[in-house]
Amino acid sequence: MVDVVVNEVLVQKVAQNARLKLTEEELKKFTPQIREIILKAFNKLDEIIAEEEPSFQPIEQKNKLREDIPKKGFSQEEALENVKIDLRDLGYIKGPKVV
């Protein structure tokens, strides 16, 4: 049995982990909805024992490997095509800072 208290603190923590900043309003709205889904739907799996191997996919496939042969991909122009103009910098892509 999973012992979980679904409250605003938990929802906030999970949202932060997923890089979502919730408004006060969203937090108020989501918390009971998420609580209901977790407690009523997700926790339902506690009712059954399942010791089967997990099905990563519904049909087990294996050994899809590729030969180590390099192929031409995008040119620099192509790689930058969807990048906003002011985020292109001498072939580099501008990103946010890390410190």
Next chain:
Amino acid sequence: MGRKESLKFFVENSKKDFSLVEENLHKIILELNASQNKKLNYIEEYDEKNVLQQLNDLKKNSSKGKLFGVPLTIKDSICVKDLETKAGSKILKGYKPLFDATVIKKAREEGAIILAKTTQDEFGFGTFSTNTEKIPKNPFDNERSCGGSSGSSAAFTAYTSRYHASIGESTGGSIACPSSFCGVTSITPTYGLVSRYGLIDYANSLDKIGSIGRNIEDVALLLNVISGEDNFDSTNIGKKFEIEEGSIQKIAIVKNFFENCSDEVKKIVLEKIDKLKEFVKIEEVELPLNSEYALSAYYIIATSEASTNLAKLSGLRYGVQGDVVGKHFDDYFSEIRSNYFSEETKRRIILGTFTRMSGFRDAYYLKALRVRTKLINEFNQQFKKYDLLLTPTMPMVPPKFSEIEKMTPLENFAMDLCTIPANLAGLPHSSCNAGFSKGLPVGLMAIAPHLQEQKLYSFGKVMELE
């Protein structure tokens, strides 16, 4: 609405007379524009110049394929080179893929014309195509939903009078549901039969690209073209769907799937099944584990996978991009994601991040994968005795938008109770129209064992007799 002949008939004639291709395309463009003017919201991205260019190229092309001249609409989540592809999401605004999805490549090779991208629930998160900016309307009643998430693929198929088919995608029932609500035919194939390369993922272990059409022949033809080997998708099975009859000796209806369906749906579906009894033996079975646990396992797996897929959408390289200078990445990513994901997407990301968090992942994520094995076994047990299992596709007729608004997220999830088990198990299934209740279509769903799409094809033919 209404043409009786199949695409095959159209293609054969088009090969002899190109003007048929031109006429069909020009008329469908007029209908498309009319639907836009009437704010039916079926079309997400349409580029007339691009379409006419394809027509031109086709005229010069001597290799005439199985879909020669057939206009196809494509669910927005499937990448089409140079056409804006955003899976119904604001966060991908402006993203123009530099490559065609494998299904698009295969369709083009057979002479198809890629007409337009159709609207959908954002990333496939929804049952009614209401989780998007431009909400499509049911062609039978504009106050009602056309279903989701491949809503407009089915709706436009029902709407147009021209030769046409649509490529949709299903994670938990997103092809069958709108097919039912719009009275068209579809096959959602076995997981892995059709390459997912170029599909913007919802949940990778559940996503299946499939075909939607006016009748079973059209659906089978399109599925034949888009299925088959692809080395760019590791989960691809490497087989092609061949249009052949599959043997059907015995069928069963899944009795407990009917329990939560509305009376009108039950009535129409059971009447249709009574008629089918002339052709084939039909018994009753129960899938107790599936009706009890499939929904839970499905939503845990789907949100777990989805929340990782969506991590890449953070305002870098493509789609919406903001001002990065001076911003710490945590703040920048959070800002873009919070501003451009819809409420439903945020909810699912939070659920999916929760179910795989340390301390919880064994109880939710891993458990759900184990339960999936159990549920697949339950199906396989029945397939030892039966060739097909039948259920209503949706538990109700297309609801009004005003009714949808009142549903809680959990009630919303529960609408997929008939479609989710087959989707979770990766089983091929079809939805065909079983009749109408007060002018609203009702769908009948048939589920076949893995890789037995031929049985669905044969069954569809029986459904369309009369």
Next chain:
Amino acid sequence: MNETNNPNKKMTSVMIGLEIHVYLNTKSKLFCSCSTDIINAEPNSVTCPVCLAHPGSKPVLNAKAVEHAIKVGLALNCKINNNFFFSRKTYFYPDMSANYQITQYEVPVAENGFIKLGEKKVRIRRAHLELDPAALIHPQGLGKSNYSLIDYNRSGFPLLEIVTEPDFSSPLEARGFLNQLETILSYLNVLMPNMTMKADCNISINGGNRVEIKNVSGFQAAEKALAFELARQKQQEKVGNKIEQCTRLFNADTGQTVEARKKETEEDYGYIFDPDLVKVFLNNKQIEKIRNEMPELPQQKIQRFVSEYNLNEYESNVLCNNFDLSKLFEELMQKKVDAKITSNLLTRELLSILNHDSLKLNQVKIKINDLQELILLIKNGKVSDKNVKQSLINYISGDNTPPKEYLEKNGLLIKEIDLESIINNVLEKNNNAVLDYKKGNNKVINFLAGLVMRETKGSARIEEVLEKLKQKISE
């Protein structure tokens, strides 16, 4: 020096563990077909939908990377898992295109191995495959830049992460391990050229909290980072501060570690199986096949050199700890030259020249024939040690003239007839000295030898000159 010998200090117990990331030598990236040859490439010009994480793209596993990983696993005496898979490790960072890393979590390619470091057994916990993020540039330096610049050419490079148990008790020992690991990997020919190994170094003292030094580039740096951190922790303990569990970064310029910014929220990786990939199943036959194709490893080669060429353990070690050097040695052995002289030439002269110029053997042009000629000259006593060295320096760092040609051109070879006449000449001109020697002043012989050596421009062997002088005088 050794703290155990110092009765005034109590013994510090040190636990060090390493997580080493090595680049595997493949032609294409781990999950896409982009080339790994990016040395001269413009930024973002070796990319594709997969390594840029464009929506709709899907990964496909590179078979070569798996083969390399298995080889390493076997060389590290690991158990190879017959059935393994890949997971998504989700964390947000501007260099990680998908914001999740495809790595291995529950079941790695290889686990539970060891390598011997002298008498000590260092346990290997696991070795797993994962992809490398993009390269980040901070135009005004890490702390000061207002933005980053991203180059995805490296995004998706194949990494093997090798995790040890905390079995090292000193930074030096950790360094020794890294050296040995590199030797093994170069024997296996699995290392991508021109890429430096990166290590996360974990260190704790006296059973205290573990401090992780992230992403240290290169072995020397790893040793330095650990040494600094060890000293820092001892100092902290001495003044009574508790050592906090934390992540630190090593600044190679200052040689110091600094604490990384503390996160508001602890990152939760939320591992799931990567549903775009499928399991890899290996049968024992396949593993045995790879085992049988494994090249000879350093330990085996060291023993073989001792028995086959009659070298001592030390020489054999020096030769074999450098894969290219041991290869060169064996190529010379094929020419049937003297093993002892060759080993001396390579381990003393050649290595010291390379070390002096910070060169690697594969960076210099050496022809077997040239060395063979030199060895023959040495064997026949035709060249002095000093001139051997000089000719070799010129060969490697100079104009690349073959040693023999160089020695000839500069008249540095010992010619026996010349030595005779030079000695005769010197003796004739220094009659007094000869008489002194005969009277018993033994030191005079050195004076005479010096004169001879000067005449030969140092090309004679001093032992030979002394011997010949004594012989002549006593005649």
